[in-house]
Amino acid sequence: MRTFETVDYRVEERVALITLNRPQSRNALNAQLRAELYQAVTRANNDRDVRVVILAGAGPGFCAGADLAEQYPDADQDGFITQQLRTEYHPILQGIIESPKPFICAVNGAAAGIGAAIALCCDLAVMAEDAFFYSAFAAIGLVPDGGSHWFLSRYLGGKRAFEMIAESRRLSASRCLELGLVNRVVASPHLLEETLGWAKSLAEKAxxxxxxxxxxxxxxxxxxxxxxxxxxxxxxxxxxxxxxxxxxxxxxxxxxxxxxxxx
The missing domain is CATH 1.10.12 (Lyase 2-enoyl-coa Hydratase; Chain  A, domain 2)
Structure with a gap:
């Protein structure tokens, strides 16, 4: 079976653990990570022995969003970013949303930009007590993507969602729990242990x-x-x-x- 370079993939007691593994860049999504994350999500979806999937991030943060340091030869062309979102990001999100299996996101550190969208599109979420969601788009002159407007307006309501977007505001783990963005907040050292335990329990359900x-x-x-x-x-x-x-x-x-x- 093919191994990945920017994603760790393992299965334990019918739970697939997919870990974004570019800790040096806080798991910012470059082309390779996008491709391998999509392949890992697809593998978990197609594995009949897998009943629950966990998404996690290696190192100090879950995902810092898109890797803005990556250069593309056609980036100056009109419609470049639209095409990239549709072909490289949307399939990942749709693979999670449309999966027949529950996805649990284990959020450590920052879930920023498209990283927050990935976390929000999961069915369940566990957050470390020092983790946070960050809508960083407006701070660099962009709008949230990856379905962020839909998720944020659904959970926060229009006014609070707009405030978070316009001010590039961070939401702490405790605030995310209060607003219903996540299910549980746990001590940081126990994030993966708690999430795995919950996932294994769900794997025994119908x-x-x-x-x-x-x-x-x-x-x-x-x-x-x-x-x-x-x-x-x-x-x-x-x-x-x-x-x-x-x-x-x-x-x-x-x-x-x-x-x-x-x-």
């Missing part, structure tokens, strides 16, 4: 239930209540006829832990 609930949560912002109930009714039929439901019901009456297979 894979189909997590897969379809993730899908439904992605759909419902555009649906009415009646449409949501109808979609739930349709999806429930899939689960009702599944082997996992039979196992779950049997385990309930036998007073034991179920052994789900995702079928």
């Amino acid at each position: 894979p189909l239930a997590m897969q379809y609930s993730k899908q439904l949560l992605r759909e419902v912002p555009g649906l009415s209540l009646a449409q949501t109930m109808d979609r739930e009714a349709q999806v429930q039929n899939i689960h009702y006829r599944s082997e996992d439901f039979k196992e779950g019901a049997t385990a309930f009456f036998e007073k034991r832990q179920p052994r789900f297979t995702g079928k």
Whole structure:
């Protein structure tokens, strides 16, 4: 199996741990890291033995955003950045958002720029107590990308999202927890340990239930209540006829832990 140079990839007890590994640049996304991160996300999505995926960052920070030091010969061409976002960044984000598996982000240090967008698009997030989200775009004359406007307005509301963007404001871990941007804040030395423990616990849960609930949560912002109930009714039929439901019901009456297979 192919190994990566800028990403560490390992699987442990049905949990894939993908670690951005350019600590010398605080895991800023250069072309190689973008390509390898996409390949790692795809590998985890396609591995039937993987049920939960963790994204983490090596060194002092999760991700400092795009690597602004990297030079491109066609950077002066009109539409260059639009094409780069569409072809190199969006597939990573879509691979996480559209994955049938839950992604947990373990945020240490800074999650800045597109790094914050990657963290926000994960289904769950654990933050070290000294970590922070940073919308640094306006400070260098850019607008947030990678779906940041959608995520920030959804979680913060329009006024607070605009304030964070316009002032290039940092959000501390405690504030992120208060606003619902992350699920848990833990002591920095225990970030990966706590996240792995949570991921391994989730890996024992019903894979189909997590897969379809993730899908439904992605759909419902555009649906009415009646449409949501109808979609739930349709999806429930899939689960009702599944082997996992039979196992779950049997385990309930036998007073034991179920052994789900995702079928």
